[in-house]
Amino acid sequence: MKKFKYILVLALLLVPVSSISAANDVTLDAAINIELTSPAMTLVLASGSTFSTMTVTASTVAITLSAGGSITLSSVDAYTLTNDKSADISCPGSGQNSSVAYSTAGTITFTPTTVKCYGSSGSTSGGTVTSNPPSSGGGTPAPPTSPANESTGAGEITSNIGAGAAGNLGAVTIKGINALMGNGATGSFTLSGATGGATGGHSLKVQNITGNQATITVSSEALVFTLVAGNSKNVDIDGDGYRDAKVTLNRIVDSKADVTVKEIKVVKIDGTAPGSLVKIASKTAVYYLGEDSQRYVFPNEKVYYSWYDNFNGVKTISDEDMAKLPIGGLVTYRPGTRMVIFATTVDVYAVTQGGVLRKL
Structure with a gap:
C-alpha cells in the first residue's frame, strides 16, 4: 500500500461495538447531520460533542459516552427525541429546534418520532419535554382522516388537483409548495434558480397511488421514482449532476397524494x-x-x-x-x-x- 499522504478527518466509528470504550475517542469540530429513514428526518449532532461510538439504524441513534463525554442532539423540525434514559427534551416552541443534552457515561439510544415536541408537555416515554407552547396552532401532524386542507408535517395545502387533471403548483422556493394530487394528476411549477440550482418550468405527475405509496415523475427530463408516505427524494432536475429539488410524499388521503416540493441550495465551486x-x-x-x-x-x-x-x-x-x-x-x-x-x-x-x- 502506498504511503498515506494526508491525515484524513477522524470521525465516529462506523461499526457498532458491544462495550463502552475506555475513552471518548471522537470530538466533533463541526456539527454533522444524521439521516433517519423510518420515519424520514434529519437530526443534528452538535459541534463539540465528545463520545466513544455511535450506531445509526433506520430509526434509532445509539451513542456511547465514557466519563467526561457529552453530546447535544437536536431536531430542526422540533420532533420529539424519545430516548431510553429519560433525558430531558428541550422544546422552546414552534419554529425552534428541539434538543437533548446528555453527559452521563453509558449508551443512550434515541428513537425519535415525528410528533412535534411542543404539542405536549410533561412526562413522555423518553424523558420530560420542557415546552413553551406556540401562541396558536402547533400540535401533532394531522392523521390521514384529517380535512383536505391540512397536511401532515408540511403546512397548508396550496394546490388541490383532481385525478387525471392538470394544474399549476406555482413557484417553488426553499420553503416549498404543498399540494394534494389525485391519481394521474400533473402539476407544473417553476424554479427561480436563486439557490444556484435549476431554473425554468418543470412538472410533477402522481401515479399508481396504492396504500401509503405513490409513483412520482418529475420532469423536464423524466425522473420516475416511488415513495412511501413520510419519505423524500432529492432530484437533479436539469441533469447537471447537482440535486436541486426535494420531493416528499407526506401521506395518502382520500386517494390523493399529499406532496411537497422544495428547492435545495446548490453550491457550485469552480x-x-x-x-x-x-x-x-x-x-x-x-x-x-x-x-x-x-x-x-x-x-x-x-x-x-x-x-x-x-x-x-x-x-x-x-x-x-x-x-x-x-x-x-x-x-x-x-x-x-x-x-x-x-x-x-x-x-x-x-x-x-x-x-x-x-x-x-
Missing part, C-alpha cells in the same frame, strides 16, 4: 463537480463532494483506500469555498471490500451498500 475529492491548502483533511452540495468525511485511511488507490485526484479549494459546504455525514467502506468481526462473537459480517453489515 473546478469541482459531484464526486470530486476536495481539501484546503492549510489542512490535510480530504472530503468527498456529494450531489447534494455537502462534503462527506472519510473516517480513516482504510475506508479511503477501499474507494481510491491514491490522492492524485484531490482538488484544493479555498477556505471560503470549503466553508460553503456543510458536512453531510461519513463515507462507509466500499461494498464488498471488507469483512468485519467482533471480539465478543465468532460471527463474520460483510459490509454492503450504505455501510450495512450483513451476517455471513
